[in-house]
Amino acid sequence: xxxxxxxxxxxxxxxxxxxxxxxxxxxxxxxxxxxxxxxxxxxxxxxxxxxxxxxxxxxxxxxxxxxxxxxxxxxxxxxxxxxxxxxxxxxxxxxxxxxxxxxxxxxxxxxxxxxxxxxxxxxxxxxxxxxxxxxxxxxxxxxxxxxxxxxxxxxxxxxxxxxxxxxxxxxxxxxxxxxxxxxxxxxxxxxxxxxxxxxxxxxxxxxxxxxxxxxxxxxxxxxxxxxxxxxxxxxxxxxxxxxxxxxxxxxxxxxxxxxxxxxxxxxxxxxxxxxxxxxxxxxxxxxxxxxxxxxxxxxxxxxxxxxxxxxxxxxxxxxxxxxxxxxxxxxxxxxxxxxxxxxxxxxxxxxxxxxxxxxxxxxxxxxxxxxxxxxxxxxxxxxxxxxxxxxxxxxxxxxxxxxxxxxxxxxxxxxxxxxxxxxxxxxxxxxxxxxxxxxxxxxxxxxxxxxxxxxxxxxxxxxxxxxxxxxxxx
RNA sequence: GGCGACAUGGCCAAGUGGUAAGGCAGAGGACUGCAAAUCCUUUAUCCCCGGUUCGAAUCCGGGUGUCGCCUCCA
Numbered sequence: 001x002x003x004x005x006x007x008x009x010x011x012x013x014x015x016x017x018x019x020x021x022x023x024x025x026x027x028x029x030x031x032x033x034x035x036x037x038x039x040x041x042x043x044x045x046x047x048x049x050x051x052x053x054x055x056x057x058x059x060x061x062x063x064x065x066x067x068x069x070x071x072x073x074x075x076x077x078x079x080x081x082x083x084x085x086x087x088x089x090x091x092x093x094x095x096x097x098x099x100x101x102x103x104x105x106x107x108x109x110x111x112x113x114x115x116x117x118x119x120x121x122x123x124x125x126x127x128x129x130x131x132x133x134x135x136x137x138x139x140x141x142x143x144x145x146x147x148x149x150x151x152x153x154x155x156x157x158x159x160x161x162x163x164x165x166x167x168x169x170x171x172x173x174x175x176x177x178x179x180x181x182x183x184x185x186x187x188x189x190x191x192x193x194x195x196x197x198x199x200x201x202x203x204x205x206x207x208x209x210x211x212x213x214x215x216x217x218x219x220x221x222x223x224x225x226x227x228x229x230x231x232x233x234x235x236x237x238x239x240x241x242x243x244x245x246x247x248x249x250x251x252x253x254x255x256x257x258x259x260x261x262x263x264x265x266x267x268x269x270x271x272x273x274x275x276x277x278x279x280x281x282x283x284x285x286x287x288x289x290x291x292x293x294x295x296x297x298x299x300x301x302x303x304x305x306x307x308x309x310x311x312x313x314x315x316x317x318x319x320x321x322x323x324x325x326x327x328x329x330x331x332x333x334x335x336x337x338x339x340x341x342x343x344x345x346x347x348x349x350x351x352x353x354x355x356x357x358x359x360x361x362x363x364x365x366x367x368x369x370x371x372x373x374x375x376x377x378x379x380x381x382x383x384x385x386x387x388x389x390x391x392x393x394x395x396x397x398x399x400x401x402x403x404x405x406x407x408x409x410x411x412x413x414x415x416x417x418x419x420x421x422x423x424x425x426x427x428x429x430x431x432x433x434x435x436x437x438x439x440x441x442x443x444x445x446x447x448x449x450x451x452x453x454x455x456x457x458x459x460x461x462x463x464x465x466x467x468x469x470x471x472x473x474x
Numbered sequence: 475g476g477c478g479a480c481a482u483g484g485c486c487a488a489g490u491g492g493u494a495a496g497g498c499a500g501a502g503g504a505c506u507g508c509a510a511a512u513c514c515u516u517u518a519u520c521c522c523c524g525g526u527u528c529g530a531a532u533c534c535g536g537g538u539g540u541c542g543c544c545u546c547c548a
Contacts, residue, residue: 162544233545296486297487
């Protein structure tokens with residue numbers, strides 16, 4: 001069984017063969033730090049976070065780089081609006097990004113370079129392009145000469161002629177052809193600038209990713225990833241710059257995450273329907289959001305709505321419920337029996353197999369989730385069974401959820417004693433209700449249950465005694 | 475205009491040649507003092523029309539619809 005990945009470059013699923021296994025080099029285009037990230041950004045970061053973890057799970061050693069774009073037109077404009085410097089703006093939103101990513105359980109990349117800290121390598125790359133006749137100076141700017149790069153359009157599968165048909169030249173631009181793009185922008189009054197062989201100025205957007213990817217991962221990398229809207233022109237231009245400079249293939253596999261739409265519309269500032277991660281997390285659990293994201297294939301467009309997220313929450317809670325119940329059953333379980341556990345033992349093995357099979361098929365997280373649910377049913381049957389619980393089987397089952405949760409991060413896996421934390425007053429209320437139930441004083445029992453519910457505690461009476469859980473938010 | 479993606483039950487969503495995973499919601503049942511949780515049962519021939527094939531949701535052609543990219547954008 002081999003891992004297969006859909007490659008935007010070739011338009012097909014290909015067997016994954018990194019350059020130097022087990023090492024894998026992976027570059028993900030990071031945020032432009034001019035504002036809080038929105039849920040569409042979050043989808044990209046979550047998806048590639050999971051993919052990265054899965055590659056590690058499959059035995060690869062992934063080195064992942066994700067940049068911060070901390071200098072570009074948007075940064076300059078926003079800093080001016082806020083009345084602060086561009087570096088101050090960058091600091092603010094890099095910090096915000098880190099907070100948001102952490103809350104979403106997106107693990108930090110191994111290297112998180114900033115464009116402004118790599119002006120040297122950027123200039124070096126532009127000079128290489130100049131030497132190869134792929135760049136030209138025009139005014140104070142330097143442009144990439146797309147006409148001189150034969151493979152231009154290979155990623156977006158468009159010929160230059162086709163691309164030109166829709167291209168526009170902004171007034172005042174000094175490029176020769178519409179598809180040419182700026183590698184270096186000459187200084188304008190009031191803008192941040194660095195010294196360069198072409199005078200003071202700043203890097204273009206595309207060149208920073210090429211320069212930083214090469215700097216940390218080498219001239220040819222295994223995986224380059226980002227949102228679908230980066231295919232053109234950003235990634236197309238990265239290929240042109242990188243391959244143009246080195247004469248080598250830049251990235252072997254290009255991965256692109258689909259859009260996250262809101263109410264079937266693309267998020268955009270003009271429509272006013274942009275939802276930031278911060279806004280989302282005011283109302284929803286990050287784990288519910290991760291579950292929601294992973295319930296669809298990463299390349300498919302995915303529609304976001306409050307209702308769909310509630311649906312996802314219900315599904316996730318089913319798994320959470322099971323995980324909690326497995327933990328709770330652990331203390332009373334026995335090491336000397338596996339009675340009634342044959343089906344469960346087989347189901348664990350089957351679930352693991354199915355999980356890997358799905359993930360190996362271009363990271364089919366939806367299929368992988370189905371494996372978690374199928375095992376959940378068997379585990380519930382086992383837990384409800386009329387036999388003692390086997391410590392070994394419970395642990396194996398929990399181990400599987402632990403193993404898969406280390407990839408998906410959709411469950412809160414707690415130790416049994418963590419489940420018992422409840423303050424004294426609430427414990428006594430539960431005890432009083434138990435007493436009332438023994439007396440068959442249902443009125444009192446129900447009243448206490450209502451009171452607890454009002455305080456966010458849900459009670460469940462099981463054959464093995466009363467159980468409590470916290471009511472989910474919203 | 476060019477390029478491309480998608481169209482599966484009430485909702486979400488897997489499935490690329492052998493008679494449709496999974497989740498949510500609904501209905502019925504079991505369990506329960508009631509409830510919750512859980513389990514069982516239950517709802518699809520896969521947008522339409524042709525074609526290839528013993529056999530297609532799955533391949534090919536045509537059509538319809540939705541969306542994306544071609545311009546900053548995850």
